[in-house]
Amino acid sequence: MRTYKRKTENGTIPPEVIRQGVQKILEGGKFATVAREMHIPRSTLKRYTQKFLIEGGTSTNDVSEVPLENFIPRYKTRKIFTAEEEKSLENYLIRASQLHHGLSTSEVRKLAFDFAEKLVKDIYHWEEAKTAGKDWLWAFLHRNPTLSLRSPEATSIARATAFNRSVVNAFFDTYESLLRKYSFSACDVWNLDETGPTTVQNPRKIVAEKGKNQVGRITSGERGVLVTMCTALSAQGIAIPPFMIFPRVKYLPHMMKGSLPGSVGVAHPSGWMTGENFVVFLEHFIRHSKPSVERPVLLLMDNHTSHVTIESLELMKKSRIIVLTFPPHTSHKLQPLDRSCYGPFKAYYNAACDTWMTKNLGKSISIYDVAELVGTAFPRALTPTNITSGFRVAGIWPCDRFVFADEEFLAAEVTDRLDPSGIAQRAGSEMFVGQDSGSQSQSEPSSADLQALVGSTSAALRPEVVRPYPKAPPEKGDTIKRKKGRSQVLTDTPVKNALVEELSAKKKRKGETEEKKTSKSSKNTAKEMPRKALFVEADNFSSDSENEMVFDDDSDLDVDMDDCTTEKDEVSVGDFILVEFLGQRVKKYFAGEVKEDTSEGYVVNFLRRKSPSWKFVFPEVADESLVHSFTSY
Structure with missing residues (x-):
């Protein structure tokens, strides 16, 4: 109990x-x-x-x-399961979690019932619910202290299947060849990546009343504004000052108030890293790493499109920066910044935000405060110990391709796919075979097979026989043709030339597409309604105020075209005119005041009818338009 x-x-x-x-x-x-x-x-x-x-x-x-x-x-x-059977359940649950398909408490109870039923156990008290009891589950966890309830970290199917032994070996083959070719030392191996501090922090745990359902902590707002921060680390334990991208059109110096010495800031409307800003970051990186012909540096980074542009490739090639990219969807294991630095950085950043909110009561954190908060968290998180630890656990420095245990590759066994490309459309294909589903890649064992297993002295019935481990069905081939990403040395001449050619072709196609859109837009503009301006004598209107014009009676609504003039020379600023809009089937007239006389025509501020009366007023936001031509009747 x-x-x-x-x-x-x-x-x-x-x-x-x-x-x-x-x-x-x-x-x-x-x-x-x-x-x-x-x-x-x-x-x-x-x-x-x-x-x-x-x-x-x-x-x-x-x-x-x-x-x-x-x-x-x-x-x-009188326990339901023997010690050996419970041990097999324990091993099954551990392996299922390593496959990233761990079982919830309800699924464990259902598995225990099915397992006991196949073993012909006395489970009359489970028969009604068709599941094991909650008391059994908690007692089972108490008897097996290696198991506990955990909150799993969301892992995409791309990451789970991309990190496999063949992909990792291919990356280390290239990495080791570069180490031998250039004889890099620890100070020459660098890793760069971005992260996104926001203006709304994730509060830390606090001490509060026990048993209370909800405990609050003040944050800066509901949704935060992201500021991109990029930095680079060396295997020697050195980090260059942060490079920050603010979500603004124009960069202003006070955005970097309180930042670390040597930090650089730029602006972009999205706040994300772009090809142009990455070139600026490379210049910032070159000033601190100081690569040369005699001492080139190795830069490890991901394959993001902002990192691979013609300008950046040319600059890295010219500056003697050897660039090796990680395989797609493997940075969570192979990238030192992700392994040991950005986690502590976010924790220290949130702590700095909590402190700022406490000291500035009633105020909200803005993007102009982010640089100061980053300056507080950055040196505390990116310490030489954390940096060198990240390179070590990733197997980068010292180089060790066998740093990853076999169970870290178990998730890839679900699909056994060597290449991570094209798995998004097949994300729902994995299942626990042996469960109720529309399509199963394996079938449940027959009753005869189970009886043979139970009666055999050399083989014991195990949970994986009742509920097999997850296994995806065979691939049917890619339905969408796309280029497959891979790890490569971007600054190698053949690779660089191929990328430059590809990017040039892509840029050309984009220019052609924009040209077609511009051409189509100009055609649509040419089809706009033609306008004719007709000057109306001011006697037809009376004025109640500066912003209102009122017809004297309903007869004034009928404007005789004989009373109107189409002579441009007779119209001056301050006159009221009727502008005729010619549609395909109808003509519409709008009254307005001439505000400006230009070489191209007249700038007219149009009146709007104030329904239900026949009073016409100027709107709060001026409705101005250029009238190009005067046409005679």
């Missing part, structure tokens, strides 16, 4: 102690003397001795050969 508290000490004597006591009795010891020496109740010692003799034992037999299960109290021997 989850809430049961033991009231006696019955059943707490280890079975080894009881077996030793029985052995002493068989060797001629007195029940009272042995019970007192071994701290065993005399009735308990007498009962187990009689049990041993009834089951065929004699005083000449060695009690040590008797299984310990014979000296365990009856209530323990």
Whole structure:
């Protein structure tokens, strides 16, 4: 029971102690003397001795050969599963979690019921619900301390299947060849990546009243504004000052108020890294890493499109920066910044934001405060210890392709795909085969097979027979043709030339597309309604105020074209005119005041009718338009 508290000490004597006591009795010891020496109740010692003799034992037999299960109290021997069966359940749950398909509590209880049913266990108290009880689950977890309830980290199918042994070996083959070719030292191996501090922090845990359902902590807002931060680390434990991109059209120096010395800031409307800003970052990186012909540097980074542009490739080639990209969707394992630096950085950044909110009550964090907060968190998180640890656990420095344990590649076994490309459209194809589903790649074992397993002395029924491990069906081929990403040395001349040619062709296609859109837009502009301006005598209107014109009566609504002029020279600023809009089937007239006389025509501020009266007013936001031509009737 989850809430049961033991009231006696019955059943707490280890079975080894009881077996030793029985052995002493068989060797001629007195029940009272042995019970007192071994701290065993005399009735308990007498009962187990009689049990041993009834089951065929004699005083000449060695009690040590008797299984310990014979000296365990009856209530323990009535467990649903034996120790071996529970161990197989434990191993199954651990392996399923390593496959990134761990079972929830309800799924574990259902698996236990199915497993017990196949083993023909006495589970009459589970029959109604068709699942194991909650008390059994909590007792099972208590008996197996290696298991616990965990909150899993969301892992995309792309990352789970892309990180496999063949992809990692291919990356390290290229990496090791570069180390041999250029004889890089720790100070020459660099890694760069971006992260996104926002203006709304994730609050830390606080001390509050126990049992309270909701506990609040002030944050800067509902949704934050992202500011991109990019930096680079060396395997020697050095980090260059941060490079920040603010979501603004124009960069202003006060955006970097309170930042670390040497930091650089730029602006872009999106706040994201772009090809142009990446070139600026490379210049910032070159100033600190100082690559040269005699001492080139190795830069490890991902394949993001902003990193691979014609300008950046030319600059890296010219500056003697050797660039090696990570395989797609593997940066969570291979990138030092992700392994040991950006996690602590976000924790320290959130702590700095909490402190800022406490010191500035009633205020919100803006993008102009982010640089100062980054300056507080950056040196505390990106320490030489954290940096070198990130390179070590990723196998980058010292170089070790065998740093990853075999269980870290288990998730890729679900699909056994060597290349991560094209898996998005097949994201829903994985399943636990053996469950109820529309399509199964394996079928459940037959009852005859189960009986054979149960009755066999050499094979035992295990949970994976009842519920097989997840396995995706065979691939049917890519339905969408796309270029497959891979790890490569971008600054190698053949690779660089191919990329430059590809990017040039892409840029050309984009220019052609924009040209077609511009041409289409100009055609649509040419089809706009032609406008004719007609000058109307001011006597037809009366003015109640500067912004209102009122018709005297309904007869004034009928404007005689004979009373209008089409002579451009007779129109001056301040006059009211009727502008005729010619549609395909109808003509519409709008009244307005001439505000400006230009070489191209007149700028007219149009009146709007104030329904339901026939009062025309100028709107709060001026409705101005250029009238190009005057046409005679």
